[in-house]
Amino acid sequence: MDTTALTVEPSKWEFRDVMGRFASGVTVITTHEDGRDYGAAASAVSSLSDEPPMLLICLNVASSTAQAIGRSGRFAVNVLAEDSGPLAQHFASKSPDKFGSVTFERGQGDCPLLAGSIAQFECVVEDQVRGGTHLVFLARVLGVSSQPGNPLAYFRGSFGRMETAPDAAALHAVRDYVVNSVSDASTELDADRIAAALELEPSRVFLSLVALSSEGLVRRSGATFEVEPVPDQVIYDYYAAKLAIEIGAAAQTVGHVTPEQLVELRRLMEATLEFVDGEEFVDPEGWIRSNAAFHEYLVGLAESVILTETYKGLRLPALELRTIRRASTKASVKLLEDHSAIVAGYESGDLEGVLRTLAAHAKRPQETRAAVAAAS
Incomplete structure (x- = not known):
């Protein structure tokens, strides 16, 4: 097939312009050879195989780092974090001493592993080919490591943040x-x-x-x-987020709900009562389901899908099961009193009273755990 008839080969500048529209991650390729460290910023890094684990990198043939890799047969790929633009610029320069002000550790073959990288690959070259102005190294991955964080991106000649939608x-x-x-x-x-x-x-x-x-x-x-057993502070942080959402919902809805909504709010509040008998929760799981229905309805009064989904996303019922599996009489009574006061505040349009009760209600898990610890 004669491909020359299909299109006209682009100029170097046209090719660079179009390729610049392809966003890529930013790495620093490092190696060590004959007592000297080498490093270069690069975005041309790609997975090649997972069995065995292999990747490829591309560096300009004129790069001293590329030449050193060709001699040493080893290199490391340091995937930069989103706040590492200055570091990328540093390794993209022709500075004679790129490692003098950089924190790093030694990896296999003494290749520098840069501090703050969100991922690192330690590699040994298995083959190399030349493609135009660049050398392509095909390498086996000997070791990997990673840290939480977002990657630095390169797009249209600039560094920036790569936004990713979490699953x-x-x-x-x-x-x-x-x-x-x-x-x-x-x-x-x-x-x-x-x-x-x-x-x-x-x-x-x-x-x-x-x-x-x-x-x-x-x-x-x-x-x-x-x-491990969930730290108390993690639980309290979740309840702080819960409180912030409920305060926002209450600020929008107290005094602005229909009579039918008030009836349903009271019904859900009263439904929680059947799971408490005197001094203890007789059915902790039932209480948690009923309690969740009450609070989710309260947030849902704001009629914001985003707010409601964010609230549900906290997944508080699972944490609550471990917080109030056994509670003192005092803690149980306060929880019920809070619910009653919240509904009464909605019915009377008392926004300040509802906000005050919500703030006190958010502290009940901490009070409950303290009471249980004191009793034991």
Whole structure:
């Protein structure tokens, strides 16, 4: 087939202009050869194979880093974080001493591993070819590491932030699984087992666990994850977020709801009463379901899908099961009194009273845990 008849070959400048519209991540390729460190910023990095793990990189033939890699046969790929634009500029320059002001550790073959990178690949060259002005190195990956964070992007000649949409459904499902796995002893999490149980791809589970390690729900060591008893402060942070959403909803709705909505709000509040008998919760799980229905309805009065979904996304019922499985009489009475006061405030249009009660209500989990600890 004669491809010359299909199109006219673009000029160098046309090609660069069009390629500039392709956003890519930014890395620093490093190597060590004969007692000297080399490094260059590069965006031409690509996965080649996962069995065995291999990748390829492209560097200009005139690059001293490319020439050093050709001699040493080793290099490291440092994937830069979104705030590393100055570091990328530094390694894109022709500075004679690129490592003098840079923090790094030594990897395999003494290749520099730059501090603050969100991912690193340590590689050994298996083959190299020349393509026009560049050398292409095909390499086997000997080691990898990663840290939470967003990547630095390169687009139209500028560095910037690469926005990624999180897989909310997977994250919510894994968060629920993790919280329900919490016990009085540390437990190692098996990503493959979680993926099978939730019918999710293992890669989505892994990314969700990485995100949960940033939240403090999971402790991470490399590719291993462990869930420990949820720290009190993590629980209180969730309740602080809950309070912020409920205050926003109340500010929009108190004094502006229909009689029918007030009747339903009171019905949901009274439905929580059947799960408390005297001095204890007789059915903690039933209470939590009923309590969640009451609070979600309250937030839903604002008629904002985004607000309601954000509230549900906190996944508070699973945490509450561990917070109030056994509560003192005082704690139980206060929870019920709060609900009654909130409904009364809605019925009378008393916004200040509702906001005051919501603030006190948000502190009940902390009071409950303190009461349980004192009793034990």
